[in-house]
Amino acid sequence: MGRRADTTSAAAPPGRPAKVKAPPGLRALRRRRGARTVAFLSPWLIGFAVFFAYPLGATVYYSFTHYDLINPPQWVGLRNWRYVFEDYPPLGKALRNTLWLVAVMVPLRVLFGLGVGMIAVRLKRGASLFRTLCYLPFLAPPVAATIGFVFLLNPATGPVDQIMDTLHIPNVGWFNDPAWAKPALAMLAVWGIGDLMVIFIAALVDVPREQYEAASLDGAGPWQRFRYVTWPSITPVVLFALVTGVIQTMQYYTQAMVAGKVASGIIGAPGQSFEPGYPQGSTLTLPQLVYQEGFSSFDTGVACVLSLLLFGIAMLATVLLMRRRAGFMTAED
Template structure:
């Protein structure tokens, strides 16, 4: 038999629980309003026919069958999104880490170097994308003219399906200042005594990085990769603006634009969600696409959070 809990102790536990819930209430309210309710509504709307005007009509699995069986753009958008996750995220992380290591090692002009590397990150995404499209224009862009002067030939960049995603990756690397700042803070925090001990033991530059620097910054690398995956799964603005500008569409009356120019190479899942939800007002299909995007992002993030799956932890 278990002893009865005294009433005074029960009252104390209730007060402690109420106090804990009171402190957690801002987070609980935010979680319920900005995550739980939108996610539940998205799941519900994925089983309905809803155009944002008329009341939702329950249609069961019709939207899911349409998206997976009849929707013509899902495969291409999914491949493009996964390509960006697999290529853009590692390139940005490695480049940000390299720039951060250079910034830490500089003895003169370190502050100027960090400022110059961070400034591109502050540029508005739309303005930066427009500037890059004109810079890499195959006809009048100065970069292509420079390549032509070297005899390397013309590169289509945002007008070539094979080069559009690499061009977006170059744009993402250009704005790597956010990762540089994070890695600089992590690298500065590595104990100098460990470097000195490793150097006394005869460790070279690569060995010091592998056995001293890397274990110390592994949590920061994991953070950069996970947040990079989440951001890239939501990749919308740069791809949409680049396609519009490169195709010559400026949003004038009477002009129509099909996302993904050129030839669907820059089409991403967030673009499909927007097009279905706010262009064709097919909220059911848009909800299905949103849940697919959410499921992929959660799966990839869960794999990365496991040290062995993410290849970021110790052996």
């Protein structure tokens, strides 16, 4: 007499329960729910595919080709990558300038934005006027604001240097001096901190007043209240400002290009040529190299390599900031 096979033990490994097959009606319901979810996500999925996934894939492909925007692309393998990392002199200077702007400009904007936001929150009279005056510079078009700054800081006729002469302070070349061109761009960026001010005002107003009152009753001073009450509450907003600031600064192009052109006296008249980075390459950034290679030299392959390098650095900086934020939250817990 034969033994009946144990289907349960044959279907599932020892110590693991057998999988129960869902009824056909339940599977159909799950498929409908999945299709409905995809339908609701379709606008984002289409936008992600059209404006991010496809351009990124095309950039990776063209980085391995020689393409001049006119003739069909020709596969050249790693030649563009070797050229950029081994035989491309402007890369080092542009990379250093871009990282300098990220390391200096982003923290300065966050610190000044937070400071102005705290002042605006604490003001009792004239708060609306103060916020308006601090926000207006952010509304100025980047090109107009940069041209205005170049003329204000003109070492020959600018009012800033005239005031410095009156106060017997040594003048500097600002946008005409390689040592002061990047600090001048940082001053321009700090001048337009209206966007960060608004964000920090919203975060500061959202801090519970009861926590401040409890800290005051415990004898906490202004610094202790900021360290143990304000800072933990606004840390996510600070992280947001840092991440977005790093991404925006890695794409820094307009202000540096306009400042170099105006300070050098070359404003794009017929017959004039301009090398980005005036003076002496001190304001040259990676986005300027991308534009120069892609639309001036028509070397799309090299431009794509530079774009991917820029993308990788921005992603790495974002991941590091997010990891530090996660470690900070774990330490607090």
